[in-house]
Amino acid sequence: MSVTPLTCFKAYDIRGQLGTELNEEIAYAIGRAFALEIKPKKVVVGGDIRLTSEQLKLALAKGLQDEGVDVIDLGMTGTEEIYFATKYLGVCGGVEVTASHNPMDYNGMKLVREDSKPISGDTGLNAIKATAEKLLSEVDDNVRKNSGKRGKYITKPLKIEFAKHMLGFIDASKLKPLKLVVNSGNGAAGPALDAIEKELIAAGVNIEFIKVHHKPDGNFPNGIPNPLLPECRADTANAVIEHKADMGIAWDGDFDRCFLFDESGEFIEGYYIVGLLAEAFLKRAKSSKLVAKEKIIHDPRLSWNTIDIVENSGGEAVMSKTGHAFIKERMRKENAIYGGEMSAHHYFRDFAYCDSGMIPWLLVAELLSVKGTTLSSMVKERIAAYPSSGEINSKLADPKASIANVLAAFKDDAVVFDQTDGISLEFAGNDGEWRFNLRSSNTEPVVRLNVESKADVGLMEAKTEAILQILRS
Structure with missing residues (x-):
């Protein structure tokens, strides 16, 4: 019997379509494979608000337990709560069940080992994948269940401890009265923010939170939370304007990304x-x-x-x-x-x-308080000095060929060519200085373009359009 490849394993996490690429059987196999390859004694697990996260998490936990691993279930969490708990509890690893901002019919996992060290392709993820494939295909008699004692399973919410740790990154006594719009996108951020709010109140800090789409809801009635997309920003921006807030904050589903809006509702890249x-x-x-x-x-x-x-x-x-x-x-x-x-x-x-998606807004709130200025004032000069296109995604039939066409058109004129990630080219011609990066996504079937210039919005916009024409032709 041949091994059927698991397509849900990506470069640095697990992400797949439900049913075909990821289901409870696969989650169970991943749990066993994690135990066999990482050899942990205790592992923390959590899951976001997606409708399938709880079942997948419990299947994963069962796989870990069947290999003798003790499991600590944190309940409904964001990814950074797993990072925190792994380090805080001193356990051997952690797994967050989440698909972050992917479509409704997706889910996935993010894995870490001791001290919250990431597990990527080069540091164990490929080995976990290979072992899980063998388990599912039953082609290797050497991959057997642990014959020893089955691992324990306990639940242990750590929201309060997490909130206290977050506030340790700022001096709360410096925070002045602020009005903040917070948009959890019906994801996992709401309960974590509530815990932070309670700690701020206990510390005597006067921050008013205007809560938008705050209640966790795996049906995502207001759309998948992904404020990186322009079409997902209006609710936050409008609330900032309506309530005359000092700043707007929005998160993706597992709140490991934090997006900020200035006092006029403008999205800040x-x-x-x-x-x-x-x-x-x-x-x-x-x-x-x-x-x-x-x-x-x-x-x-x-x-x-x-x-x-x-x-x-x-x-x-x-x-x-x-x-x-x-x-x-x-x-x-x-x-x-x-x-x-x-x-x-x-x-x-x-x-x-x-x-972390919580530490950044706390730090910026502290900066607003200490500097006594607005967010727009703090970034205005930098935006003018280095205007950028923001990330532009293109779904293409043949990404490699399209990227090759762009490279052929621009490489000869570039003064710098770098392939650290995709292709990055820099230019210093008579029309001004500009650069771009073009790369294929590691998690989605798209090509991502970013363009910036030195103090020339028109040049940046013109070059962006020129690249997109070649890319999409």
């Missing part, structure tokens, strides 16, 4: 928030004088603004391949204080080098 937080961390590090030159990790999609801010703030900018597992691995290698992706993933050394 995650790219500029990376620069804002990088500068804040470097200033804090400089004042403490702990490290001569702290490192900041960034992805190659949009980079000029980040590099400029980091270098002018006395830090060192380090480029990494896009994707949470790759960024985390590079952060550990470099001992970087902070890392950010323009897709609104933000990573923190003091959060086990993991990404």
Whole structure:
């Protein structure tokens, strides 16, 4: 009997269509394979609000238990709650059942080992995949259930402990009265935010939360939460304007990404928030004088603004391949204080080098309070200095051929050509300085384009249109 490949395993997580690519039988096999390959004693599990997450989580837990692993079920969680609990409880690994912002008929998993270290293709995910395939195909008699004691199963909510840890990243006493619109998108963020709100109230902090689509609902009555898409931003923006809020915050389904809106309801590209937080961390590090030159990790999609801010703030900018597992691995290698992706993933050394959707807005709220200014004022000059297209997705019949056509059209004129992730080209011609990155998604069948220039919106827009014409022709 041949092994049937599992197509739900991606570059750095598991994501697949329900029924065909991912079901309870597959989840059970993944649980057993995780135990056999990682050899943990205890594992924390959690699941987002999707209608199938609970069943898949319990099937995964059963697989772990059948191999003698003790399981601690956190209940309904966001991904970063698994990161927190793995480190906080000192267990051997964690699994979050989530499909984040994928369509309704998808689900998936994000896996970590001890200390919340990511498990990607190069660090165990491929081995888990191979073992799960053998288990499902029953082609290897050597892959048997553990003959020893079955693992225990307990439930252990950690919302309060998580909230207290989040507030440890700021000085709550510096927070001034603020009005914040918060849009959980009917995902997992609502209960976590409620726990943080209770801790803020206990600390005497006066923040008013205007809650939009706050109740978790796996039917997603207001659409799949993915504020990276322009069509998913109106409800947050309108609420900011209606309530005259200081800032708007929106999350994706498992809230590991945080999206910000200024006081006028304008969406702020995650790219500029990376620069804002990088500068804040470097200033804090400089004042403490702990490290001569702290490192900041960034992805190659949009980079000029980040590099400029980091270098002018006395830090060192380090480029990494896009994707949470790759960024985390590079952060550990470099001992970087902070890392950010323009897709609104933000990573923190003091959060086990993991990404969080709660820490960024807390840090920005602290900046608003300390600086006594608006979010638009804090990013206005940077947006003008490095205007960008934002990420533009294209579903293409032949992505490789389309990317090759773009490369053929532009490569000869480029002064820099980089293949860290997809293709990145930089130009310095008579019409001005600009660059672009073009890459195939690791999680979706699309090609993603990002273009930026140096202080020339017209140039950026013209080059964006030129690339899209070639790409989609």
